[in-house]
Amino acid sequence: MSFTHTPAARIAASGPFSEAEQQTRIDLAAAYRLAALNGWDDLVYTHISASVPEEPGHFLINPFGLAFDEVCASNLVKIDIAGNIVGPSEHPVNATGFALHAAVHAARRDAFCVMHLHNTSGIAVSLQPAGLLPASQHALRFHGQLAYHDYEGLAFTPSEGERLVAHLGTYPAMLLRNHGTLTAGRTVAEAYVLMATLIKACEIQLQAQAAGMPLVMPSDSVAARTAEQLFDGGAVEGALEWPALLRKLDRLDRSYRH
Numbered sequence: 001m002s003f004t005h006t007p008a009a010r011i012a013a014s015g016p017f018s019e020a021e022q023q024t025r026i027d028l029a030a031a032y033r034l035a036a037l038n039g040w041d042d043l044v045y046t047h048i049s050a051s052v053p054e055e056p057g058h059f060l061i062n063p064f065g066l067a068f069d070e071v072c073a074s075n076l077v078k079i080d081i082a083g084n085i086v087g088p089s090e091h092p093v094n095a096t097g098f099a100l101h102a103a104v105h106a107a108r109r110d111a112f113c114v115m116h117l118h119n120t121s122g123i124a125v126s127l128q129p130a131g132l133l134p135a136s137q138h139a140l141r142f143h144g145q146l147a148y149h150d151y152e153g154l155a156f157t158p159s160e161g162e163r164l165v166a167h168l169g170t171y172p173a174m175l176l177r178n179h180g181t182l183t184a185g186r187t188v189a190e191a192y193v194l195m196a197t198l199i200k201a202c203e204i205q206l207q208a209q210a211a212g213m214p215l216v217m218p219s220d221s222v223a224a225r226t227a228e229q230l231f232d233g234g235a236v237e238g239a240l241e242w243p244a245l246l247r248k249l250d251r252l253d254r255s256y257r258h
Contacts, residue, residue: 004064005083005095013078013087020053025073027188027242028060028113029256030249034192035117036068037252040199042118043067046180047097050113050188051105057081059105061098063091072256081106096156103161104168104184111184113191121202122181131175134223135208135215138201141194143227147171151178173198189238192245 017025028050035041035048044065052058060076062068077093078086081102085093097116104114125132126148134143149167152160168174172194174182181198185191208215218226249256 003095004092005098007079007083007085009084011080011084011086018054021055022073024050024053024188025060025076026257028076029071029073030246031113031115031188031192032062032068032071033249033253033256034245037249038196040117040119040195041068045094045097046117047094047101048113048115048188048191049101049105051111052078057106058086059101061093061101063089064094064097065091072258074258096154099156099158099161100164103158103165104182107165108168108170108184110186113185113188114182115185115191115195116176116180116182117195117199118180119199119202121199121206122175123179124206125202126175126177126179126181132198132201133205133215134217136201136204137226137230138197138204140218140223140226141197141230142173142201143223145171145173145227145231146198147174149174149176151176185238186236187238187242189242190236193238193241 028048031048044067047061049059049061052060058078058080060078062071063075063077066075075091077089077091079093079098080086083098083102100116101114104111131148132139132142132146134140147168149164168182168184172184176182181195181202183191183194183198185194217223
């Protein structure tokens with residue numbers, strides 16, 4: 001199969017980027033660069049997408065063929081959920097990436113940013129029948145809030161998209177069995193922080209299991225109370241962390257902003 005998405009059409013842009021779109025492009029490019037710094041990338045595969053403010057049904061995604069550390073604000077591709085490329089772009093997008101992200105954006109109006117990775121620890125935990133255990137404070141952020149989707153192969157069909165978003169429901173995160181991790185955030189910052197928390201939870205679980213000893217788990221009541229505390233009444237996550245992460249990137253390389 002070809003992994004390159006064939007756009008249904010190419011639609012001219014209505015004008016220059018709005019200030020809100022430009023800021024979204026900068027934040028999304030930053031998420032790609034940070035993922036690369038953390039070693040979360042997988043050659044030119046996996047994706048992070050973000051809705052275009054004030055343009056319903058449009059989102060931004062990475063150019064297929066570029067590494068995460070090559071993504072910048074200006075080369076992100078704008079596409080709509082029907083598969084049309086919007087505005088000028090010399091880059092294609094990945095077919096399965098478009099299908100997965102379009103399905104989630106179409107189903108979840110609150111999913112401003114959708115982050116899907118093939119990180120090793122997330123895949124390893126997805127192989128375990130019990131999935132993510134309530135074994136750490138990081139894991140308890142997802143206690144009762146983590147979805148699972150069984151592996152169906154590479155071809156991401158519309159029917160699989162329906163099943164995936166049904167399994168995702170209103171949860172903020174998902175383990176795709178044998179495949180990877182997914183988070184949905186109300187901001188780019190939230191999707192990134194959720195992913196960082198999920199990956200750390202998976203890493204802790206795997207390292208603890210590697211010792212071959214029984215694991216100490218919190219009681220059900222403590223797990224439920226902690227999960228409620230970490231949910232924090234539904235507060236948007238990442239507000240404090242994101243500016244610090246951008247400052248870190250700016251010290252290393254500001255080219256993501258261009």
